[in-house]
Each structure stands twice: as structure tokens, then as C-alpha cells.
Amino acid sequence: MTTSSTTIDACSVDGPCFEERRAGNKPFSRRKMLAGVGAMGAATVAGPRLAFATPSNPGAGDAVVVVFLRGACDGLSLTPPFGYQSYRDLRPTIAIPPPGEFGGALPLDSTNANAAFPTGIDGVVGLHPAMAPLYETMWASGNLAIIPAAGLPASESSTRSHFRAEQYWERGSASASVRTGWLNRMLAAQGGGGAMPGVGKASQAIDLLGGPAKTISVPNLGNFGIGGFRNGTRGRQALNAIHANSSGGITGAGLEVLSVVDSLDALNADAGNGFYTSNRGLNRDFQDVAIMLRSGLGLRAAAIDFGGWDHHNELGAPGDTDGRFWRRTAELSDALRGFTDDLASDGSINEVSIIVITEFGRTINENGSNGTDHGRGATIMAMGGGIQGGVFGNDYPDVIEDDPDRGDLSVLTDFRQPVSEILGGRAGVGNVFPTFTPPAEAMGLLR
Secondary structure (H helix, E strand, O other): OOOOOOEEOOEEOOOOOHHHHHHOOOOOOHHHHHHHHHHHHOOOOOOOOOOOOOOOOHHHOOEEEEEEEOOOOOHHHHOOOOOOHHHHHHOOOOOOOOOOOOOOOEEOOOOOOOOEOOOOOOOOOEEOHHHHHHHHHHHOOOOEEEEEEEEOOOOOOOOOOHHHHHHHHHHOOOOOOOOOOHHHHHHHHHOOOOOOOEEEEOOOOOHHHOOOOOEEEOOOHHHEEOOOOOOHHHHHHHHHHHOOOOOOHHHHHHHHHHHHHHHHHOOOOOOOHHHOOOOOHHHHHHHHHHHHHOOOOOOOEEEEEEOOOOOOOOOOOOOOOOOHHHHHHHHHHHHHHHHHHHHHOOOHHHHEEEEEEEOOOEOOOOOOOOOOOEOOOEEEEEEEOOEOOEEOOOOOOOOOOOOOOOOOOOOOEEOHHHHHHHHHHHOOOOOOOOOOOOOOOOOOOEO
């Protein structure tokens, strides 16, 4: 049996599956569990298994971790153009000041000899001060790339709908004919498998991972297992015993899933605790991914959801560490710092590329509620041992000015350009975006 998707939405131990919870139904029965897991896991991908954590051979291909900031993160706060008085005039209560002032930006300029500015965006933008933990490490070492004013070109889509924009970014196209996620297409293009090539860190399916390559959803590694049983461990043992002498079809796929569940259950969910300031939320998600990357299960792609960025009101004044945007940004920076420090401890960072995206940016001008509304140009971040740190993209505007119609920061760089460059140079795949043709000249994002 085959299916259009092999995503496995396994559940928490002793808890019903997410789809059942959302529908308000009872947990899966044992029969439903076997049938569902079998149908979703039947299609397999043949080929060699890629090893991970071999810093001496980074050419074997990076694992790619994508962080999706859902809600449309305000790029003009994340990477503020602090030098423009026009920007500060349009945001009288929420603009991030220049470096050195109270609540001022962290400078992204050529005083960092490890950074590159190929299109001259040197000292034009900074980093939000809550990003200091990451600034002190990945930026200082020259492994953090910033791409401001990125998005889909208006010729393909200028939607301000969260749902549609998320779908277009995850599929890498606004075309109705493109129905798979670009992270899944990367896995399919690589071939090979391993037991668990793709993982989603969310309570529901992630469109980035949708498609024929095998993926699995692991909301929390320490509480992971098969749902629908009073005792998840005993239920799993019984299912293994019932089907121990069977193979093929639904049963074979179900046994493969059970094997993955057993493998994940055996992992030390506390590994790497010393690198993370919390055992919850985004820190927990990154810690789980680091553990799974080192597990030997063949993980090559992970997608992490981090919501809460739709700040239409009370975004927060400069220097206000209790402001909504500050707190969210601090959590993001703290978790990324823990993850990159964790991977750097054994050189694994040299085989991981991290890409941070969001569905669109916000308006340049603040609204009457001290927030910002849906806009266009957003900020992408990329980091890892093979990433060349700096500020990239097409020339930033000479003046930050409010569009009289919509108040947008224009999209200057097609977001698929930097992603394609990273996937091609670090993950070893060709263009995975059917409606995009990469420019002949590279941006320079890779070392």
C-alpha cells in the first residue's frame, strides 16, 4: 500500500492522537492505530543511509533545520535599520535606536572581520538587542547570515493572509500544482533513508515536510510513544509480539514505525542539558533535535514551529524587556544559542545548516496600538559551520519610507534564492523550487 504522504503523527504516551484530540473524538483503538500507522508508513525510500556527526567529512551533506516563526515576525524589529531617521519617524514608540543608545541595536558591520557584506549592506541594519546571546557566538564567529527584505516576489504572490503565505513559503511556490513541502522534496532528491530522515517539532503536521519522503512528528521526545493505550510501553510490546512473524504491507510498515518509536524511547532525553537554560518550550524542541541528530537514525531534516509573532498591538518600547517582541526574541535567541553551543561541543555544527523563516514581514509604520500590521519584506537568518556570516541580499533602500498604499517594506530578495544556495551547497541537492530559477551568481552565503 502506498500513500501521498508518509508523515507519521505518533502521539504522546497514554494520550490520544492530535487529530483525534482536535476533533474531540476518543483515542485511537489498537486496530485503528495499526491501520493508520501502516498506511502512513508503507512507502519507503531506498538508498544509502547518511551518517551524522562526522566533522572530518562535512561534504557528506548537512542536516537542515528549519525554524518557522509563525505569525509574521517583524523584520524591521528583528533586524532594525537603525541608521534611518525616517524609520524612527515612522515608528515613534517602537523603533529600535542605534547602537549605544538605551535599548539600541547590536551593530552588523565590518568591525567583525569574520563577516561579509557582498552587496554593501554594511552598518545599515542591526540585530535586536534581545539577540545578544546569539550575537556573542554565531555572529562573532562569522557563522550567522542575515537576509533582510526577503519574501516571495509580487509577481507570484503578495498575499497578506497568514494561512496562504505560510503555505506558499512551506511549499516554495504559490502555484496550486505544487503540493509538497520543499524540505520533503530535499529529502526525496537526496534519496537514501535511514529509519527517520525527517522530523517535525509541532503538535500537528507541518507543510514543509509534506510529501513522499518519510517523516515523523515528535512534539516531545521525553513523552513520545504510541497513544490509545492505558500503558504505552506494554501496548507497544504487545503490538510487536502480535506481528513479530509478519512482514510487508500495512503490518510491515507498522512494525517499522514501532521500531522507530522503540529507538526514540531509548534515547536519553536529558542529553545536552547543560547547554540549554530551560527544559521547556523552544529550548526543549532544539534539545530534542540535537539528540535525534546524534542518534544514528539518519535524521537529515527537521522543522520546528515557533509561533506568537502576530504583534498588532503593544509590540514593546525600546529597552522594554517585558515587551511582547523582546520576550519572544529573547526566547528565540536563547534557544538558538543553546542548540548551536550544543552542536559545537563535538563539531557537529559543521554538518548542520539552520534556516529561520517567517511568512511575511510587517508594515513600516506602527499602527495606533503600538504594533504593526501585515506587510511584505521579512528577515531570514541562516547559521551553521558552513554558513558565511554577514548581511546579504539586494541593495537596501536609501530611504526607509512608508508606501502610501500599504506601508510595506518591499521584497528585495526572493526567499528561495538563499534557501536554494544553502540546500545546493550544503545538502547536496539541485533546485527544489519548481517555479523558481536560481540566478547564475551566488549570494555568497557558503564558506
